[in-house]
Amino acid sequence: MYLYPERAFQVHGPQEPVVATLGSETELPCSLLPTQNVKNMKISWTRSLPSQVVHLYEDGSDKPEEAMEEYLGRTELVKNFMDKGIVLLRILSVQPSDNGQYRCAFQDGSFYSGAVIELKVAALGSHPQFHVEVFESRQTQVVCKSEGWFPQPKVQWMDSEGGEIPAEFETHTQDNGGLFHVTTSLLLKEASRKNLTCSIWNPVLNQKKEEQLSIAVAESNSMTLIIMSILAALTLLVLLTSIATGLYLNNSLKNRHKTRNKIKISKVSAQRKSHQ
Known part of the structure; x- marks a missing residue:
């Protein structure tokens, strides 16, 4: 003892x-x-x-x-x-x-x-937020962002079968209060049309926040926005062309009227002189 x-x-x-x-x-x-x-x-x-x-x-x-x-x-x-x-x-x-x-x-x-x-x-951060961009090469970049984590969280991309997908890049930054913000992205080829999950995990609390994204829908929405932008630009171009044409025709008509009036005035003056 x-x-x-x-x-x-x-x-x-x-x-x-x-x-x-x-x-x-x-x-x-x-x-x-x-x-x-x-x-x-x-x-x-x-x-x-x-x-x-x-x-x-x-x-x-x-x-x-x-x-x-x-x-x-x-x-x-x-x-x-x-x-x-x-x-x-x-x-x-x-x-x-x-x-x-x-x-x-x-x-x-x-x-x-x-x-x-x-x-x-x-600290558990915010739910992941996605940003999707489709390039002319038909590649799709998917960016996942989340803020307000402590300590530095673990990030994982998964496909629809639960398999892990390596990230193209991943960055962690700390704000003045000491909380971590994370940004990670994937670059997918045209054939890679799968459902994706962006999962962010706090190792101390053993809790995570995740969000799912359908790439096919995301690409469709992105292409729809592109097409709508092109159509809007074409509509604006047609409208501006119509306005310019109308102004041109209006000025032409005015000029013709002025010319005709001048001719009439000249004829009247000539006739008066001949009578005198």
Whole structure:
């Protein structure tokens, strides 16, 4: 049997990572073994460096002024079970930057011990959106986009039989808030008329969002738009030609009328002179 020295203890945290969804609140538990009251101990929560204080409890009260700016007003120490050696750090409005490791440490006099807890932040992004373009070569480019994921998602194209299709290209970008946006595309030949599925998967939550697309319908819609655009252009050309022709004929008629009037006036003048 292991005998603990006087005032000695071990700090324990959860063995598995704590998972929290973006914008929610989460709790990181920490406890002492053997069980003892921790109300008069110094309790600190830090990130990778001791100077990166997330929350500090000392001399029987919280010390919010010691915390990093990004955690001000976003942490609470749950003290309901302190007499049993258990504390929980509550983080409000979880952000992507909260992802990572935390060190929970207890100090009683000169004795100090701590444990590391991992927090995994996760966010499901938007449903995939398609953009289809048909080229003159009869090749079809299908682009799939989705936004607002954390961490970086996994992307997969599948055909109607569930087989995986390699992407032509795939890019991941991160916005100022730390969320990932993904864009992926396929380039299909004319003979490749299949139903496609664009699937985007969050590895932390083990959840995905996917959307299906019928290439035949997409190509038909794309060609319909092209034909409608051509017809509209031709209609506009015919209309402009008609207007131009009408203006030309109208000007011609006016010029003829002017010429005839001039001839009539000249004849009348000549007749008057001959009578005189």
